[in-house]
Every structure is written in C-alpha cells, then in structure tokens.
Amino acid sequence: MPFKLFDYQQRLVDETRQKLAEGNHGVLIVSPPGSGKSVIIAEIARLTVAKGGQVMFFVHRQELVNQITQSFQKQDVDLMHCTIMTVGKVANRLDHLPKPNLIICDESQHSRAKTYLKIFKYYSDVPRLGFSGSPWRMNGAGFDDIYSAMVKGPTVKWLIEHKKLSPYKYYSVTLFNDEKLKKSSTGDYTNQSVSDSAKPTLYGDIVKTWMDKAFGQRTIVYAHDTQHSKQIAAEFRKAGISAKHCDSKTPSDERKRIMSDFRKGKITVLCNFGLVxxxxxxxxxxxxxxxxxxxxxxxxxxxxxxxxxxxxxxxATIIDHAANYTRFGLPDTPRQWSLEGRPKKKRSNNTTSTPIKTCPHCWAVIPAQCHVCPQCGKEIQVETEQMDVDATKQLEKVGEFKLTTDYTTVKLGKMKPENAQNMSELYQIAKARGYKPGWAYMQGKRLGLLNKK
Incomplete structure (x- = not known):
C-alpha cells in the first residue's frame, strides 16, 4: 500500500508535473533536508512507471541508492522499469542501460560534476528532475543551464511549526582559531590549516561539552579528516561512551555493520568524515x-x-565547535534559492539572517536582542563596543520622529527585581527594560513571587 503524501509533498509532486507539462526540460525541486524528498521521488517514479514509462534514478553514494530503493518498494514502484544506481555506475554503462522516459537525480547540488553532465548530455532528449535541500556551489556556479524551472518546498520554520521537523537547541563552543584557517582551490579550508587552527584541548573539550549538553543522545560527529574522526571516537571511548569511526574508505561490510549498529542504538556516537x-x-x-x-x-x-x-x-541538540553559525546562520534561517549563479567576487550564502549571539553562560546560540537566555534563563549583560566610523560618509535624513520621555518607565527600568513586590511589578520591569515576559517569570520563580499578583 503506497504512502499517503502530506499536503505539501503532494503539492510538490503536482507542481513538478505541471512544470514538465509546460515544456520545461529540467525541473529542480528544492525542499529542506528531512522534508521527505525520497517519498516525493518515489511517488513521481510510481506515476511514471504506472503509465508505462522507464525511470532512471542516480545519486553519488551507495547508501543513498539503498535508501531510495526501499522507498520505491514501499511506494509500490515496479522496479523492473527502474534503473537505480550510483552516478558513477550509470556513467560507465550508458550504452547498456534501457533508455529512460524520466531521469531523477537526488542531491542535485552535485549535478555540475562531470559524471552528471556526461549523463545529461547522453540523454539530452530525456526530461530530468533534480532534488536538493541546498542547491548551492562554492564556486558560485548556477544551475540554469541544467534546469529551466524550480519548485520550492516549505521553509524549515514551517516544517518545525507543523511537526514535520524537530525543534532544536543550538550551542557554540568554539575550539578553532579562525586566523589560522587557509582556503584551498575548492574554496573550503585546507585540512592542514584546520589542524593547525585547532586548540590543544580540542578532543577533550568535544567530549566534555557533549557530556554537559547531550549526554546519552544518539550523536553524529563531523570531523575535518579521517585521523581527526578516529581520535574523537577514541576520546569518547576513553570516557566510557560507545563510539565508532566510519568514512567512505571503511570496508563495505564493516561500514554497513557500523551504520546498522548506530541505527539500533548499539553505538551512541558515530564519528565520520565525508560520509553521512x-x-x-x-x-x-x-x-x-x-x-x-x-x-x-x-x-x-x-x-x-x-x-x-x-x-x-x-x-534536537546541535553543538557547533567552529562557530559556523556566524557564517551561515541557523537551520531555520530563511534562504533565497535561485537557479542563477552568484558573482564570484561577492560572498553570498543565500541567507537573510536574523542577528544572533552566543549566551556567555550556557553557550546556546540565541537571537541577538535577547537580554535573558531562553535556554538557561540567565540575564545577559549588554556589552558596549567602540564603533567603527567612516569619516567619508554624509548624514542622510530619511525621516523624523519626536522623542518623549516616560519617567515611570525610566524608574521601572532602573528598579532591581529584588525590590518588586509582586509579579505585576516584575512584568512592568521586564517591559521597561525591553525584556521578554520569560525573564519576569524566571525572576519571579527565583524570588518566590509566582503566586503574588
């Protein structure tokens, strides 16, 4: 019995088919990780095969081929009319595979790679669909010569609010010195510079932070190279935590066993480099x-x-030891995806970021305007910094407002929580200071005023 798709998934299926019907030769479907793209892919494949078509699906890793095969089977797709392989295998068998009526490519942020382009060129007359949660290339190259239309799924925020993704807590305890980082020809940091930038206490601090913020949770650790991953796993084992390392060069049978044990909970911490x-x-x-x-x-x-x-x-708990959130924002930061490329000289990460900062008490990453941490409830002191001044800038008047002073508000803003007689006064203090009501609640709880109105 096939899955019944969620409404937003069915919308993506319908809009994709409509784009093809309008004559678009290639359509890129963009939806966040975890939104169920494999179900959408399987449903499109089922509809194509049901009409007598032949489907070709490819992706860059064998584990993902195995996952989509299972999705096809659950969706009652006739596999006799499907070619499901890694991109490398398809590229090497083009003369021997049945010609498809529809090509489906997952993780399509890789579709500018030579093997992908070789397949697209060979089947230049076959419509193609690409699926991606992040259609972005580090070199700024676009996808408008591969796909002529884009269909967008819901935002991460919407998926969390509608219980399709889990909410998260985000912590950042930085263990790298950014000044020592150097970029390679690919645009990312070199392994050697990442190693050089790591603090001496790196491995112990990773385990210590995990024990504090996520003890016992099923965890995936992302390292910058194989040796780094192995050392982190060893450090976890020293602390009595079941941990294993795995990467693309791990023997196939061993890799399958490690992945299976992690799914079953036999392994608590899975350390990897470039695999999951x-x-x-x-x-x-x-x-x-x-x-x-x-x-x-x-x-x-x-x-x-x-x-x-x-x-x-x-x-969910996310522990960011490299302060990557300062570069890209948080998981639910709004993204502006496009088929067109980005200018090479202009750094863009397709975000429209909300200002954020790190709580100095619990290291949670929170909105910059917070005066009280929503995670630990502690007050955050406002720091003043010397401003950079551009002497060449001229003042431009864009509007006008009149300032009136509310002295009652000023008095309340200076009033200490300990001087409040009841919760009403605490809420007034919070409002005067620009704090959220949660601050007043935490102060009331601390002072024993919760039942005093």
Missing amino acids: DEGYDVKECTCCVIARPTESLVFDIQATMRCMRYLPNKM
Missing part, C-alpha cells in the same frame, strides 16, 4: 556535533539538520 552529511536518515539521532570549520553552506545545512528528523517530543 547528505541523505543519511536516522530519526533516532538527536544530536550533531560539528567539529570542523567550513565555507560550504551545503555541508552546514546538511550536517546541522541531520539530527532534526521528526519524532514526537524530540528536541
């Missing part, structure tokens, strides 16, 4: 530890959201 940042789906994973700085928006989105697959009452 895309497509890997384990709903029981509730924590991700980012132990590498990056300039890749794709990696940042894919890695941080790996623990946000929805389960009832689940709260």
Whole structure:
C-alpha cells in the first residue's frame, strides 16, 4: 500500500508535473533536508512507471541508492522499469542501460560534476528532475543551464511549526582559531590549516561539552579528516561512551555493520568524515556535533539538520565547535534559492539572517536582542563596543520622529527585581527594560513571587 503524501509533498509532486507539462526540460525541486524528498521521488517514479514509462534514478553514494530503493518498494514502484544506481555506475554503462522516459537525480547540488553532465548530455532528449535541500556551489556556479524551472518546498520554520521537523537547541563552543584557517582551490579550508587552527584541548573539550549538553543522545560527529574522526571516537571511548569511526574508505561490510549498529542504538556516537552529511536518515539521532570549520553552506545545512528528523517530543541538540553559525546562520534561517549563479567576487550564502549571539553562560546560540537566555534563563549583560566610523560618509535624513520621555518607565527600568513586590511589578520591569515576559517569570520563580499578583 503506497504512502499517503502530506499536503505539501503532494503539492510538490503536482507542481513538478505541471512544470514538465509546460515544456520545461529540467525541473529542480528544492525542499529542506528531512522534508521527505525520497517519498516525493518515489511517488513521481510510481506515476511514471504506472503509465508505462522507464525511470532512471542516480545519486553519488551507495547508501543513498539503498535508501531510495526501499522507498520505491514501499511506494509500490515496479522496479523492473527502474534503473537505480550510483552516478558513477550509470556513467560507465550508458550504452547498456534501457533508455529512460524520466531521469531523477537526488542531491542535485552535485549535478555540475562531470559524471552528471556526461549523463545529461547522453540523454539530452530525456526530461530530468533534480532534488536538493541546498542547491548551492562554492564556486558560485548556477544551475540554469541544467534546469529551466524550480519548485520550492516549505521553509524549515514551517516544517518545525507543523511537526514535520524537530525543534532544536543550538550551542557554540568554539575550539578553532579562525586566523589560522587557509582556503584551498575548492574554496573550503585546507585540512592542514584546520589542524593547525585547532586548540590543544580540542578532543577533550568535544567530549566534555557533549557530556554537559547531550549526554546519552544518539550523536553524529563531523570531523575535518579521517585521523581527526578516529581520535574523537577514541576520546569518547576513553570516557566510557560507545563510539565508532566510519568514512567512505571503511570496508563495505564493516561500514554497513557500523551504520546498522548506530541505527539500533548499539553505538551512541558515530564519528565520520565525508560520509553521512547528505541523505543519511536516522530519526533516532538527536544530536550533531560539528567539529570542523567550513565555507560550504551545503555541508552546514546538511550536517546541522541531520539530527532534526521528526519524532514526537524530540528536541534536537546541535553543538557547533567552529562557530559556523556566524557564517551561515541557523537551520531555520530563511534562504533565497535561485537557479542563477552568484558573482564570484561577492560572498553570498543565500541567507537573510536574523542577528544572533552566543549566551556567555550556557553557550546556546540565541537571537541577538535577547537580554535573558531562553535556554538557561540567565540575564545577559549588554556589552558596549567602540564603533567603527567612516569619516567619508554624509548624514542622510530619511525621516523624523519626536522623542518623549516616560519617567515611570525610566524608574521601572532602573528598579532591581529584588525590590518588586509582586509579579505585576516584575512584568512592568521586564517591559521597561525591553525584556521578554520569560525573564519576569524566571525572576519571579527565583524570588518566590509566582503566586503574588
């Protein structure tokens, strides 16, 4: 019995088919990680095969091929009319594979790679669909020569609010010195510079922070190279935590066993390099530890959201040891995706960021306007910094307002919580200071005023 798609998933299927019907040769479907793209892909494949068509699906990793095969089977897709392979295998068998009526490519942020373009060129007369949670290339290249139309799914914020993704807590305890980071020809940081920038206490601090913020949670750790990943796993084991390392060069049988044990909960912490940042789906994973700085928006989105697959009452924990949030924002930061490329000289990560900062008490990443941490409830002292001044700028008048002073508000703003007689006064103090009501509640709880109106 096929899955019944959620309304937003059915909308994506319908809009994609409409774009093809309008004559678009290539359509890129963009929807956040964890929004169920595999179900959408399987439904489109089922509809195509049901009409007598042949479907070709490819992606860059065998684990993802296995996952989509299972999705096709659950959706009652006739696999006799499907070619499901890694992109490399398809590229090497073009002369021997049945010609498809529809090509479907997952993780399509990679579709500018030579092997993908080779397939597209060979089947130049076949309509193609691309799926991606982050259609972005570090070199700024676009996708408008591969896909002529884009269909967009819901935002991360919408998916969290409608219980399709789990909410999250985001902590940042920086363990790297950004001044020592150097970029490679790919645009991301070199492994050597990442190693050089790591603080001496890196490994112990990663485990210590995890023990404090996410002890016992099923966790994926993202390292910057294989040796780094192995050392982190060893440090977790020293602390008595079941941990394993895995990467693309781990023997196939061993890799399958490690992945299976992690899904079953036999392994608590899975440390990896370049393996489970895309497509890997384990709903029981509730924590991700980012132990590498990056300039890749794709990696940042894919890695941080790996623990946000929805389960009832689940709260995901993201620990960012490289302050990548200062480069890319948070998982639910709005993104502006486009098929067109970005100017090379202009750094853009497709975000429209809300200002954020780190709580100095619990290291939670929170909105910059917060005077009280919504995670730990502690007051955050406002710091004043010397402003940079551009002497060449001229003052431009864009409007006018009149200032009136409310001396009652000034008095309340200076009033200490301890001088409040009841909760009403605490809420007035909070309002005068620009604090949220949660601050007044926490102060009232601390002072024993919750039942005093």
